[in-house]
Amino acid sequence: MERTTMGERMRQRRSELGLGQGKLAAKANQLAGLTSGGLTRNEISRYERGLRTPHDWLPFLAQALGVSPHWLTGAPVPASLALTDALTRFEQHVGLGLDRRTFLADSSGLALTVIPTGSPPSRAVPPECVGYFRTQLRELWAADASYSSHRLVPSALAHFRIAAHVAALSHGNTRKGLWEVAAGFAGLITWLYQDVGKLDQSTVWGIRTLDLAHRSHDRQLVAHALANRAMVAMDDGDGPTTIEMASAALADESHLCAKVRVQALQQAAHGYALVGDRTSADRLLDRAGEIVGHIDDDYAWGNATRTPLYLETQRATCYSRLRLGPEAVRLWDQIVPGARWRNSDAFAARRAAALADSRQPEESVEALAAAIRVAVQVDSARLWQELQLTWERLAPWHDAPVTDEVRALLAHSSLRINHRD
Numbered sequence: 506m507e508r509t510t511m512g513e514r515m516r517q518r519r520s521e522l523g524l525g526q527g528k529l530a531a532k533a534n535q536l537a538g539l540t541s542g543g544l545t546r547n548e549i550s551r552y553e554r555g556l557r558t559p560h561d562w563l564p565f566l567a568q569a570l571g572v573s574p575h576w577l578t579g580a581p582v583p584a585s586l587a588l589t590d591a592l593t594r595f596e597q598h599v600g601l602g603l604d605r606r607t608f609l610a611d612s613s614g615l616a617l618t619v620i621p622t623g624s625p626p627s628r629a630v631p632p633e634c635v636g637y638f639r640t641q642l643r644e645l646w647a648a649d650a651s652y653s654s655h656r657l658v659p660s661a662l663a664h665f666r667i668a669a670h671v672a673a674l675s676h677g678n679t680r681k682g683l684w685e686v687a688a689g690f691a692g693l694i695t696w697l698y699q700d701v702g703k704l705d706q707s708t709v710w711g712i713r714t715l716d717l718a719h720r721s722h723d724r725q726l727v728a729h730a731l732a733n734r735a736m737v738a739m740d741d742g743d744g745p746t747t748i749e750m751a752s753a754a755l756a757d758e759s760h761l762c763a764k765v766r767v768q769a770l771q772q773a774a775h776g777y778a779l780v781g782d783r784t785s786a787d788r789l790l791d792r793a794g795e796i797v798g799h800i801d802d803d804y805a806w807g808n809a810t811r812t813p814l815y816l817e818t819q820r821a822t823c824y825s826r827l828r829l830g831p832e833a834v835r836l837w838d839q840i841v842p843g844a845r846w847r848n849s850d851a852f853a854a855r856r857a858a859a860l861a862d863s864r865q866p867e868e869s870v871e872a873l874a875a876a877i878r879v880a881v882q883v884d885s886a887r888l889w890q891e892l893q894l895t896w897e898r899l900a901p902w903h904d905a906p907v908t909d910e911v912r913a914l915l916a917h918s919s920l921r922i923n924h925r926d
Contacts, residue, residue, distance in 0.1 A: 511578050512553040518570045518577075519553075526550055532569040533562060587659035588666065595667055599634055603670070630675035635682035638668045642689045643805040649693075653885060654700040661697060665690035669717075681721055688717035688726050689806040695733050699740055702886020707737050728754040728765045729806060735772040740887065744779030751776055763799040767810045771819040778823035786823045790816060814840050818852070825855045830862030841872075850879035854891040861898035866907050869899060877914045 519529050527546040534543040544562060551557040552566075559566055567574040575586075589605075596602060641664050648657060668690055672683030691714040698707040711734045718726040735750035751773035758766060770793040777785040794816050821836035837856035853876035860869035873895050880888050896915070902908050 510555055511558070512555045514577055514579070515549075515566065515570065516553045518572055522570065524570075526553075529566070529569055533565040536565045536568050537562075584659040584662060588663040591660065591663035591667055595637065599631060599637055601628065601630065601634065601671070603667070630671055630679055630683075632679045632682075634671055634675070635679060635686060638664065638683065638686040638690075639805045642686055642693065645690075645693060646806065649697075654697040658694065658697050658701070661690055661694045665694060684717055684721040685723050685726060686805070688714050688721055688723075688730065689804075691717055692726075692730060692733055692806050695737070699737055700885050700887045702890070704737060704741060711737055724757060724760060725762050725765050725802070725804065726806075728757065728761055728769060729804075732765065732768040732772050735769070735776065739772060739775045739779065740890075742779060744776045747776030747779060748773055749776075762802045762804075763796045764802050764804065764810050767793045767797050767800065767816075771816065774819060774823055775826070778826040781827065783823075783827050783829070786827070787820075790820050790823070793819075821859075822855060825859050825862075828862050830859050830864075833859035834863055834865075850876040851888050851891050853879070854888070854895045858895040858898045861895065866899060866902045866905070869895075870902075870907055870911050873899070873911050874914055877911065 519526070524532070525546075526549040530544040530546050530549050534540075537543060544565075548557070552559055563574050563577065567577045570577070574580075592603060592605060645657060645661055645664070665687060668683055668687040672680055672687055675683055691710055695707050695710040695714055698704075698710060711730065714733060715727065715730040718730040731750050731754035735747045735754065738746035738750055751769045754769035755761075755766070755773070758769075761769075770789045774786040774789040774793075777783075777789065797810060797816055800810055817836055818840050821833050821840060824833035824836065834856065837852065837859055841852050841856055853872050857869045857872035857876060860866075860872060873892065876888075876895075877892060880892060892915075896911070899908060899911075
């Protein structure tokens with residue numbers, strides 16, 4: 506997981522391969538072309554304990570462990586490398602050769618209006634491509650629970666470009682299925698850009714998702730894309746637009762699967778919370794609660810609805826928006842202990858805001874401090890925004906000693922706060 510250090514990842518991978526520290530050193534020395542001297546077992550031990558950094562030895566250690574240097578260090582993968590890697594894996598698994606000049610001529614991977622053309626593949630596009638991309642999409646959604654969006658964006662962009670390219674060269678049901686997964690990747694990218702705080706890019710990709718969803722003729726995906734648009738509006742604090750987009754997603758509700766209905770209903774609830782209408786928010790979440798247990802589709806996108814306490818989390822968030830302090834705190838007390846690491850800081854921040862609204866500054870500061878420590882590792886602009894809002898809820902105590910710990914943590918973080926003199 507991303508919160509591990511390079512030394513911990515090195516030790517974990519070495520253990521998986523059954524390599525002792527001495528054998529790893531010997532293998533790295535062999536790859537470096539050294540027959541004497543070089544890396545030692547003691548030096549590997551220092552790397553794993555975080556006492557030293559490999560630097561020049563990094564590529565040889567990564568090769569010896571069968572991983573990339575980016576995996577070993579935890580650094581984001583460059584977009585060009587992610588595209589090359591995705592192309593290689595696609596060709597190996599599907600056996601379909603592609604003209605790489607089509608992709609590598611535009612290493613940015615951000616072209617939205619033109620699907621790459623280039624030379625046709627070495628043979629007809631096989632139906633197995635659809636299943637391959639669905640698996641990749643499902644794995645990227647699963648990775649979102651553990652890794653920061655900054656790290657996942659290049660891979661998601663690479664898979665989108667290849668899927669869209671192959672879709673444009675295919676026919677019949679294969680073409681329809683590939684447009685569906687391309688739309689799924691676009692929807693994932695919409696969320697990833699939203700999480701890193703690039704709402705302009707998120708909006709563009711949301712529109713792209715909706716366009717591709719229509720092209721796939723999948724009403725479930727069209728409604729999902731509209732629910733995504735509602736989510737972006739929600740993050741922008743635009744309650745009326747959130748309600749409008751979610752309502753548009755529900756326009757054909759009787760024909761929607763349970764997952765999409767739950768997604769749209771809870772987004773509509775957030776919209777009503779933003780405009781201060783608790784009654785409508787509760788009503789919509791109650792409706793979602795009646796059908797969440799019936800989710801049984803095989804769509805590779807939007808799997809958050811399957812997680813435990815999903816609707817309780819949405820209700821607690823709505824109550825935090827409505828500043829219903831004590832009621833929100835009771836819900837967050839049930840949710841936070843079981844939260845995945847990736848979400849734990851956002852939930853802790855919302856709980857801290859509810860505690861501040863309940864005029865419990867000591868408990869609020871304790872929860873906020875825990876959230877900040879995790880947020881530094883997650884590196885999500887969306888989560889820093891949550892922390893900013895929580896800090897604002899603590900405004901009555903900004904000058905009090907009780908906020909000293911949080912103030913010190915924030916001073917060493919990337920969050921810039923405006924507090925009273």
